[in-house]
Amino acid sequence: MIIITGHEGFIGKKFLEKLKDKEVIKVEKRNSWHFHSFNEWDKVELIIHQGAISDTTCTNLKAINHFNVEFTEWLCEQAIRYQIPMKYASSASVYGNTSDIINPLNYYAISKVISDYWVQDNIDRFKLVQGFRYFNVYGDGEDHKEDQASPVSKFTKQVKDTGALKLFEGSDKFLRDFICVDDIVDIVLNNDKPSGIYDLGTSNPTSFQEVGELVAEKYNGIIKYIPFPEHLEGKYQTYTCAKKEWDYKFTTIKEYLQL
Known part of the structure; x- marks a missing residue:
């Protein structure tokens, strides 16, 4: 049990x-x-x-x-x-x-x-x-998370719904360890x-910019840039990277999107 x-x-x-x-x-x-x-x-x-x-x-x-x-x-x-x-x-x-x-x-x-x-x-x-x-x-099954979903899922939904995805200005400087x-x-x-x-984590951070570009490429979408929200100032992680703890072949975002 x-x-x-x-x-x-x-x-x-x-x-x-x-x-x-x-x-x-x-x-x-x-x-x-x-x-x-x-x-x-x-x-x-x-x-x-x-x-x-x-x-x-x-x-x-x-x-x-x-x-x-x-x-x-x-x-x-x-x-x-x-x-x-x-x-x-x-x-x-x-x-x-x-x-x-x-x-x-x-x-x-x-x-x-x-x-x-x-x-x-x-x-x-x-x-x-x-x-x-x-x-x-990130991964399949995030739909119910809405605004708390990963960028991979949010960007995918945005492109499928509207043909465009929204990125914060300066997203090339926001790097996360996506797993x-x-x-x-x-x-x-x-x-x-x-x-x-x-x-x-994978110990290999990827920028939000790169994630957005991969999703846009997959679904033939465009990227629109929006200002960074004031309510997230000081509460937003700009960089994450896991310590190398695992001898494992992690799935890349590109592999997940089958690009």
Whole structure:
């Protein structure tokens, strides 16, 4: 039996698809605290914790603390108590505009820092715990994320709908470490690393400009430039790049788009 939280989300759905032949207990935000009554922990072989409020613009501190921090710590305590391996989603947003220094720029990122520190303080109590600081994830199945979808998906939708995609001015200077969701699922489920918190990205950043150009090429679209929004000033990561943690052939955006 495997527990998956956040199974209705973009990444959680991919784990669910991959584990379709397993018995899976599915947990979402709306039923997460009712999960306290679950009493079959002795049958659980793995916890995959993906659930969270992941909107980086959310300012509801009570909700973020409730779901992202308190529930995560409670789930960790169950993993420790029943000695169940646990793999959970952290985020590269903990680094802010640095590549290796904790410097969160929004409340979502702060919640991930708190959980990571809790895990680090208690790591020897787990049978196995792996936290994955996902970098900028893209792939099929992002439609429901709307404004929080990856640039790959947003640009694709814009071009298909209007024939043009919108890029912020200066997008050649905004570089992110984009990683395909299928690579995420493969690495999380199939790695043999010990307990720890790991960067999970390609270690090869790509500019928003290049992503836009690739999508425009794929769908024969044009690029329109728009001013950078004031409300994102100081809260927007301009550069992300994962530490080299994995010996793995990552999917490139060009390969994903089949160019």
